Amino acid sequence: MTDGFNATQPIYLQLLQKVIIQIVRGDLKTGEKLPSVRELGAQFKVNPNTVQRAYAELERLAVVETRRGLGTFVTEDKACLNQLREQLKHEKIDTFIQDMKEMGFNAVEIIAGLSEHLNDKSN
């Protein structure tokens, strides 16, 4: 367990999620250059190969494009990014609701529990 990585999930998937989150948040803006595989590898104490796999997967998802000799960049296609953001949001919410119902909680309890937690941490 090098850095902050879960043992059960492949590291490259966890990296992928980290990058996606940065994009969705807007920390990485459209067209912006991602760190090189070597940089990111060094940063997370991870083999560059592993970063490479994450980047390849991101390219397959079309949220990133690599330009030979220049590096890897967030896609210029804003619609795609917006769609990504919406899609992730819906997925997260859906699986959350599904999990909670599976555990025997109904809609009211879910909302109640959630509000409680949101209040705890102010905001």
Add this chain to the structure above:
Amino acid sequence: MTDGFNATQPIYLQLLQKVIIQIVRGDLKTGEKLPSVRELGAQFKVNPNTVQRAYAELERLAVVETRRGLGTFVTEDKACLNQLREQLKHEKIDTFIQDMKEMGFNAVEIIAGLSEHLNDKSN
């Protein structure tokens, strides 16, 4: 693999979660006998050893106890089970909120998105 298993997570952990959910929901009541490792293995088309591993983890979590030659049973300790249910609920909610905030949504958006989804599916 064979049945309804995710490829990225070990089968024995997925089995473990299935059992925990059944316990938390009350489908498996306190003191009730779990299916034998061979039965559950057959049911999920999985090796009995794999089930065994899940059961061993459950015992380590104290939600289950095994009686030699008799089988594996949900613990009689109701307090432990209630605690488990609460703990799981809080964990799920916490990681959900954390994930959503990480993606750049604030409390209001989270509640709004959630309500929307809950309405979609009636209930």
Add this chain to the structure above:
Amino acid sequence: MTDGFNATQPIYLQLLQKVIIQIVRGDLKTGEKLPSVRELGAQFKVNPNTVQRAYAELERLAVVETRRGLGTFVTEDKACLNQLREQLKHEKIDTFIQDMKEMGFNAVEIIAGLSEHLNDKSN
């Protein structure tokens, strides 16, 4: 895990040790009758078969003899019992010393650690 039994060691061996201890302490005197397999089984919530195995082993060690239709009795041979007591004592001490040395403690440390613990619990 019915009563106070260790999961890793066969129950019949643990029973055997319990009986031997009672004999060595003198709680079960020479010639005295042991409880029936059914009694002891009931007392420890254990199958009479298991008790039977423990008794058979005790007979093999010659510390016990069974008389048809009467029951199981501690041997009349006091020399044998004294020898048993001495033997157990030496074994226990030997394996204790061996274990401690294996862990890197020398004679002085062993005595010191032991005295400390004996004082803790008064006596």
Add this chain to the structure above:
Amino acid sequence: MTDGFNATQPIYLQLLQKVIIQIVRGDLKTGEKLPSVRELGAQFKVNPNTVQRAYAELERLAVVETRRGLGTFVTEDKACLNQLREQLKHEKIDTFIQDMKEMGFNAVEIIAGLSEHLNDKSN
């Protein structure tokens, strides 16, 4: 079985103890790499899976950490190791005293018997 293993205790637990002893003695130093599961398996004529099980337990005890693709290493946390050594020492002494008292020996007899044995083997 094959090598120097007790029949009544699971091999993986005996392996675990062997490793713990090596760590406690300082034969395996902090941060040092343990043999691979295949190596140790070959050395003890035991299946790598069995070694793996021992290593997994060690990790659960936090005395060892595994680094993906690199191997298994003694934890860097010296405090943890010192605590382990002290804990094992106290446990060993405690169960020894308890066993001896159970057999009817008092503090004086225990110390006497022990000194005798320590002198026998010189040192």
Add this chain to the structure above:
DNA sequence: GTGGTCTAGACCACC
């Protein structure tokens, strides 16, 4: 019948 351990041999992800 039950769970617990072990083996042989396989495949995977990661380095």
Add this chain to the structure above:
DNA sequence: GTGGTCTAGACCACG
């Protein structure tokens, strides 16, 4: 190369 998971099939202790 490393550890992690899984299977098939075996044997054991216990009830």
